[in-house]
Amino acid sequence: MPAAPGAAAEVLARVHAADGYPSRWPADPEGWLRPDGARGAWVAVEGPALLGHALLVDRAPGRGLPTDAALEVVRLFVDPAARGRGLAAALLAAAVGRAEGLGLDVDLQVVAASPAVGAYERLGWRAVRRHLASWTEADGTRPEVVRMAPPVAAAPSGAARVGGAA
Template sequence: MIVRARTLEDLPACATALRAVHDVDGYPTYWPQDAARWLTPAGYAAAWVAFDEDGTALGHVCVVQGLDDPVAAAAAGVPVQRLAGVSRLFVAPAARGRGLSLGTALLAEVEDWSRQRGLQLMLDVVDDGAPAVQLYERLGWRLVDRRDADWVTPQGQRHQVRIYLAPDEEVRGRA
């Protein structure tokens, strides 16, 4: 397995992996008309992808800037201009349970990139007790808020989301 910076040529393989995630997990909630474009959201700054030896995309993550979240900024003790967000993080179903620690590896790339730029990372995740919540907490991400999502499900529900801040270096070393 290799984790590296994403290129434009990687987008079709990433979209294929995303489709498998959507079919199994319902993420994203709404399947985008253009999955490759969806993987490059507003505020996009950088992205990484994990590939198997045969070139199959196994996971993806990107980081976005330009967040306006005064609650997270206050919890982190930074101005909103120093916030960056983890976005479009997923691991393909075929890669799960293989001991690859892809979620951890992808988050490490985002954390390193953000640290080098003096940015505070945050993320949001649906508050459903899924493996993603367990991963963030195991890695030392700090829960700072719970709120209603800014989107609705196809059934018209507005989920609760958890807002996390990345661990500092001391916490990361213990995780």
């Protein structure tokens, strides 16, 4: 049984409450999870429960500093209650695999002060650039962000099923 409509937004709300991601809650969470330029979407599910989400999108003009990567992993999150099971690694591997299948480079952007930086590094992702974000936090500040590139070879892991949603 697939996850119920709205399940990703419900998980996103739990992530926002726990981690403050996204830093500004979107007026339309469902729309925020479906930006223009999507090349693929993946969810991690266990039974009927949606546990994680990731998107692969075309690089948006003016987003951060110029990069050689044509695609970007965005909207990556895992339910706080399901962390530590390799779901983020599996979601990232699925997105990287799609990019490789398209013959395109991929990267992601993360707030430099976020614990996610260390999590990505443990998965073999490496920082390639630091700069101020093109967006502002709720308090009006522009955080420093890290642009990260994937490891040379990424392999999916985790017990939950990861499937494409687009």
